[in-house]
Amino acid sequence: MPSKPPHAFTDLLAGATRSAVHLEMRDSYAVDYETGPFAEWRAGHRLDPADRSSWRRPWLSIVEEATTRGVVIRRARIVSEPVSEYTRFLHSFTFTNLAAGEKVRWLPRRQASTIALPGNDYWLFDDHTVYWNHFTGDGNSAGGEVADDQATAKLCSEAFEAVWARATPHDQYEIH
Structure with a gap:
């Protein structure tokens, strides 16, 4: 049974000593078509790989701190194909996650049909603490x-490892 109250996500990542894995299974997250990063991307703005100061902070700083102390961070995204506009947006700046030290893979949803998956996105820290993301x-x-x-x-852990084994590394995943 989940414990209450939930720990702060950043505290859980800060306390991780070996690993943090993240499974994302939605085709969009909090899309704001009028303002913000997604709207800017739709208008043609792209992050500059040479301008690290323009990247999403503080998230990338938190990842860099964790990976610097030896925590392996892996993120797997299960996506419908053809991908949503939002997934194209995510894909366009995933290079920043990689630069911060994350490993990222993509799995087409049709290839996940025989994997037993939890009902929500989650983070798993050091193979023992789960942080469920509710949307x-x-x-x-x-x-x-x-x-x-x-x-x-x-x-x-078993769900993530099954997804990870089938998924394509970010630099090899082609958007369809």
Whole structure:
């Protein structure tokens, strides 16, 4: 059973000593068509690989700090194909995640059909603490929840490893 109240996500990542894996299974997250990074991307703005100061902060700084102390961070994204406009947006700046030290892979949803997957996106820290990401129907965050029981960690670990084994590394994944 999930514990309450949930720990702050950043505290969980800061406390990780070996690994942090993240499974994303939605085709869009909190899309704002009027303002913000997605709207700017739709208008033609692209991040400059040479201008690290323009990248998403503080997230990338948090990742860099964790990977510098030896935490391996892997992110797998299960996506529908042809991909959504939002997935194209994510793909366009994933180079920043890689530069910060994350490893990222993509799995077409049709290749995930035989994998037993949890019902929500999640982070798994050091193979024992799960941070569930809850979202509303339109992709806005509905908060997080921590679970630290062995059965939940095992479910998430096995699901992630199955996805990771089938997924394509970011630099080889072609958008369809």
